[in-house]
Amino acid sequence: MKRDTLDHKIKITNDIMFYIYTNxxxxxxxxxxxxxxxxxKFYMHKIFKEVFDRNIYETVKSIRLQKASNLLLTNRYSTISEVANACGYSSQTSFIRAFKERFSMTPKVWRKGGYLEYSNKIVDHSLKIRNSTITIDNFDDLVPTIVKMPQRQAYYIRHQGYNDAIKQAWQKIQTWIYSNNLEEYDQISLYHDNPSITSLEDCQYVACVVDKKDQTLENSRLPKFTIASGVYAKFTLEGACGDLLRFIQWVYHEWLPRNEYETTTKPPYALYRKNKYLTEDGNFDLDFYISIKY
Known part of the structure; x- marks a missing residue:
């Protein structure tokens, strides 16, 4: 396949995936x-399956249920019907049926504590977590700052799976940065899916770079998208591989419900000062932003 044709397919399918997540x-x-x-429509379905190895309808269904599983935890004052509507379901009955098929429990059971066992199985499945000394209680003293973030334009590489292969995506980003002689930029990881309640191999992880000067680039091969503006809780933390997954679990399962904040369908993201995927020791230093409302 010619490089231009492949790049064209990747750009279109990534744009479609971004559209699905944001709508x-x-x-x-x-x-x-x-x-x-x-x-x-035939070609759209064909190239989407080629690039992501799954069809669009199943992708939409999966994303709706992932978002709903989050909102059921964090948006305590929303009814199940309201959560269903916020995730694109017009019928509460069809939502409950699809949710039970995916998570093996009803939304009501999930909200009452069923999510804990489900989440712990996913998190503990990660070898990094089993080797980590951090527990969910280690984050209880973290206090965020509430900030209003502007919209940001980012170049990116999408990676399926929350695994060690993410390093390869960041190495390609780094190569692209060097080839464009970028001097002022931010490295950002964007989490479309919550890896503490989504199977790690199904998570959509996005490695991003924001050119602070917004200059004309010689190598514009990477696709571009918008990181949403809005009100975010900003957490500053350092750690080793595996710790971030525990932190994300704590944010959704402990901090948000306890502090009576609700989240939105906007994806959280991490802004690196030290990128664990580009360092020898595998440690990170970052600010984590999660969209909130009160």
């Missing part, structure tokens, strides 16, 4: 989506 609360019409990108 998951709406009725996503496949005909309109294909028309928006100037391609046939």
């Amino acid at each position: 998951i609360d709406t009725d996503i019409n496949m005909d309109e989506l294909a028309q928006h990108y100037g391609i046939s």
Whole structure:
């Protein structure tokens, strides 16, 4: 396959994936989506399956349920029907049926504590976590600052799976940074999925770089998207490999419900001062931003 053709397919499918994530609360019409990108619906489904190895309909269903599983935990004052509507379900009955099929329990059981056993199985499945000395209680003294963040334009590489292969995506980002002679930039990891309640191999991880000077680049091969503006809780932390996954579990399962904040469907992201994927010791120093409302 020619490089230009491959890059074109990757750009379109990444744009489609980004559209799905940012519009998951709406009725996503496949005909309109294909028309928006100037391609046939058949071709859209074909290249999406080629790039992501799964079809669009299953992807939309999976993302809706992932978002719903988060909102059921953090948005304590929202009814199950309201959570269903926020994630694009027009029928509470169909939502409950799909949720039970995915998580082997009803939304009501999940909200009452069923999520804990489900989450711990996923987190403990990670070898990094089993080797980590950090527990969820280690973060109880963390106090965030509440900030209003601007919209940011980022170049990115999408990676499926929360695993060691993420390092390869960051190495490609670093190569791209050097080839464009960027001097002032931010490295950001964006988490479309919550890795503490989503199977690690199914998580969509996005490695991003923001050019602070917003200059014209010689190598524009990487696709570009927008990191959403809004109100965020900003946590500053340092740690070793595995610790961040425990921290994310704590944020969603402990900090948000305890402090009566609700989250939104905007993805959280981490801004690195020290990127664990580009250092020999595997340690990180970062600010973690999670979208909130009160």
